[in-house]
Amino acid sequence: MSKQDAQAIVDALGGPGNITNLTHCATRLRFELADASGVDKDTVESIPVVLGGVPQGGNRYQVVIGGGVQDVYNDIMALPGMGAGDTRTADDIKAAARAQGPRGNNAWLDSLFEYLSDSFRPILGALLGASLFITFMSLMATLKVIPAWNDPTAPPLSPTWTFVNLCWQCVLVFLPLMIAYNASKKVGADPWVGFAIMAVLMLPGFTGMMDKATDHKVFGFDVHTITAFGLPLTINDYSSQVFPPLLMAAVLGVLYKYLKKIIPENVHLVFVPFLAMLIMIPLTAFLIGPIGVYAGAGLGDLLKTINDFSPFIFAIVIPLAYPFMVPLGLHWPINAIMLLNIQTLGYDFIQGPMGAWNFACFGATAGVLLLSWRQRDRQMRQTATGALAAGLLGGISEPSLYGIHLRFRRIYPRMLIGCFVGGLIIGIGGGVKTHAFVFTSLLTIPAFDNMFLYMFAVLAAFFTAMILVVLSGFRTPEEQAAFEAERDATEAAEAADQAAATGATVALEDSVDPDYVSHGGGAAGGAATAVATAGAATALAERDSAGAAAPADHQTPVRGPATEIGSPLDGVVMPLESTPDPAFAGGKMGGGVAIDPTGNTVYAPANATVVAAQPTGHAFGLVLDGGIELLIHIGIDTVQMGGDGFDVHVEAGQKVKAGTPLVTFDRAKIEKAGYSVVTPVVVMNTKKFLSVTPVFQGPAPAGTPIIAVESKPFTPKD
Structure with missing residues (x-):
């Protein structure tokens, strides 16, 4: 966590002036805002430390962080206008909250669950610590190291083990005092x-x-x-x-x-x-x-x-209900009943089936983690790693739930199947009990009776959910295509920065591939040659001309050079807005054009380094000599074809000349599969330039200038 992340969270929520109150629970920051209408969920979730954004009733907003929420809270409160730097009094904050008016039709229900949550939240650490002591005692009893500590008919424990047993009893016996303190503080x-x-x-x-x-x-x-x-x-x-x-x-x-x-x-x-x-x-x-x-x-x-x-029905219903209860806060009363069962009955019968839900939840997260490694999704990899660690080691499901599962609707059905499988096994086995309140993690498996039935059930729930998520993916085809386009753009930008830092260049005299010059005939070949050399020759000429006209003191900004990019394939050039994909059509990936192909081969439009070459052949990221980052995306959602109909000719890291074939594709296969062949060609680092302008529309052979990129003004130096 950095101060920059803390500042980014505050900025995404409208700044300190829009934040009327801030608290936190075990995994989430809880904001009360003056106006939540302007908060953009995607902006919040793009911050590296954030696992998810959760709008609440009225003007409340939760930001899911995970186990490091306390550090994030401290960093935010240290910012100007927050915490110590906040000039508002407590009465000012309360008045601002009251001025917001009603928080919605279910405000009373939201307040109830928030009351329950905030009454338990500060003591979760103590409860988790106690649950590990309980697990240790259970493991020692299972291994016959000590008598059954929870059996009143068993021989008494030695003074040493009695003392160890007191280490968890101190939490559960005095739990009413802890809750009384937190709940009283919550109500003022x-x-x-x-x-x-x-x-x-x-x-x-x-x-x-x-x-x-x-x-x-x-x-x-x-x-x-x-x-x-x-x-x-x-x-x-x-x-x-x-x-x-x-x-x-x-x-x-x-x-x-x-x-x-x-x-x-x-x-x-x-x-x-x-x-x-x-x-x-x-x-x-x-x-x-x-x-x-x-x-x-x-x-x-x-x-x-x-x-x-019917223990069988109960064991199935509980894990299937929990995925819907936890987001609403309905699990808090059930946790209270678990504690009461242990106090009155001497055991609890709910935690076992609940474990099936938890492990199905963690299994789905593990599936997302595997896919994020495979798909080079760094942000989701970070989110899933933290969420999985919190789950398997601490038994806490909120980072997985809010950071991942509620954001991608494909996950829930797969996770529910895992819940059903785990609950079914527990039901068939006659149920599982525990004699103490524990968090359902890997570390607390020995606390359950029958331990082996419980272990088999939760592992089955875990791997069922994980395998189903891995096989089906966690994004829809549209979400996957948008992600890959954005990822390719990011990777290309990073490769360009690295290439610029190392001074990588390609000799101008080796600039044109002869096959490219001749493949389209005389006119096309001539255009290709002109475009291939324009980026360097024109830039030098314009820079010299501008420099000659500049005053002697060299302080007047000079208009930057312009570079034209040729079409990478034969086709009909159209405005980028014609792309049947909102991410491209809206310019989110950068400025450029769309091409409806008439040919079947994509060529490098100029000397470049291939920084991204998808094995599926549907997209290529190039860094042209001079620093322009170009994305060529063949068709829309064609990643779903898995490479069928694409013959890739280059690989990432390869240096290519203008006219080098990148990929050959089968238009008929693409259209038969139901995908559009419209190919966006965009400059991904558009913001680094003064302008990125389409210069041609209509039928054009490969090599025809289609995009003009103008550099920002610069100030000549002595």
């Missing part, structure tokens, strides 16, 4: 007040009152109550609970705002926390806490009933 209350309120219910003195409690059965639940203040007080073990702190913080946020309104500002520090605790501690102990416990237990029982009815 003092997070330490929320922490303190939840801590009352976890004090040994509170849970110790269970010895004096009376047991009841309410709606099938075991309820333990004592009488306090003349009211029944329910005593529960709140360790590892997540619903009570979430409900408590939601109520605390509303109360806190009300207290700040009615209490004078100069005594806020004393009376707002005191009154909040005075009201919320008994309210949480008598009402909110029990509601949270039983609401969570009810949801858990519902899922358990479904699983008990």
Whole structure:
């Protein structure tokens, strides 16, 4: 990550003045913007460090970064106008956010999922660390190094292993306190007040009152109550609970705002926390806490009933549902139920099938990574590498999901097949359980029971999705053609810069291939010779003439030389806008012309270095002597033909003379396959020149001047 990337992200979102608030989660930057209508998703995703851009409801926008999100956040906040350099007060930021108005019809749903996400997000690292401790303990138990640590009938652990076991219990036992802190902070209350309120219910003195409690059965639940203040007080073990702190913080946020309104500002520090605790501690102990416990237990029982009815159906439905739940944030309540299952049942039955989804997701990413290596897609290779590492080692799916899968619609159907295969294997095997909450990664496989069934299922899901993506590709034919054209242009530009740096030249006297001069007859041959030499001879003549006319001080800018490029094949020259491809027709690849071929051979239009020669024969990148970068793309979407109908005569890195045959193609095969033969010829480094102008339209033999390239003005030096 560089400061340039941080600045590019801010610029793509409209600058610091358009950013009203910025937070981050485990993998994403979460922006609130004054106006999101001008944000271009392609621009955001073109930044090297960005895995994906995700527009949200209203004026919110998420930028997916991956595991390095904290560093990116810090770099952005260090920019002028952001963080320490931001002159706006907190009230200014809130006022700007309120001024945006409603965030859409589903704003309440967006806010709910954001509340859940931000309550869990800061502790994901601690949960991930705890899950690896759990996995280590499970592996030791499997290898018979220690007794089964999760079996109450097994012999007790030694003091050494008891201490190791405490390394993960510290996270899960005190999870309600962590969530209370985060959730309270999210709703604008003092997070330490929320922490303190939840801590009352976890004090040994509170849970110790269970010895004096009376047991009841309410709606099938075991309820333990004592009488306090003349009211029944329910005593529960709140360790590892997540619903009570979430409900408590939601109520605390509303109360806190009300207290700040009615209490004078100069005594806020004393009376707002005191009154909040005075009201919320008994309210949480008598009402909110029990509601949270039983609401969570009810949801858990519902899922358990479904699983008990048919583990086979449950194991298939969960991995097929998760790809649609995660983008919406619906997985957070399910994570809470997993934690509750472990606390109440001693095991969880959801994480196993969920692992099938995760590994299918990672397998699809692996398929994209393999294709990006094969297709020389550097940006996607970087994205997929980071996403795959986060998935296989950390069990985190968001970088894959937002950075890749939601951007390319061909991936989801293949990934779902992987989900189905993994879930089917788990269902046939009778289901998989785990006795602790873990992230479903390669490192946590030993934590599952039955481990070998789970391992077979997730690997099957992984390789099924990967193979299907590799076989079918992750881009549509149109997306693939646009990508290859852009990639070829980039590679040609880089090769041109390298050639210029090394001073590579070709002698002018060896400029013309005799076969090219004679192949089209006298007129065509003469035109070819003229075009081949124009780039050097005309440039020198115009430079000398301009230099003679310049004042003695040599400070007046002189008009640059012009170079004409000849047609690389026989055909009808048309405006570039006639190309049946938006990337070319819109000039995104550079200025130039389109040619409807009448011949079947493409020639080098001048002395050049071949910097890109596709084995499929459909496209060639040339750097002409003098630095012009030329792309010749035979037909549209013809890459899909896989080279059928193309006979390539040159290879990348080869130096060619004007008239050297580059490729011979079969027009009839191309048209029979349903593709256009219109051939764009574009100057890829158009921006480096003053102008790139078509100079001819209509039927023309190879060698006819079709494009004039004029250099930018320069200032002669002494």
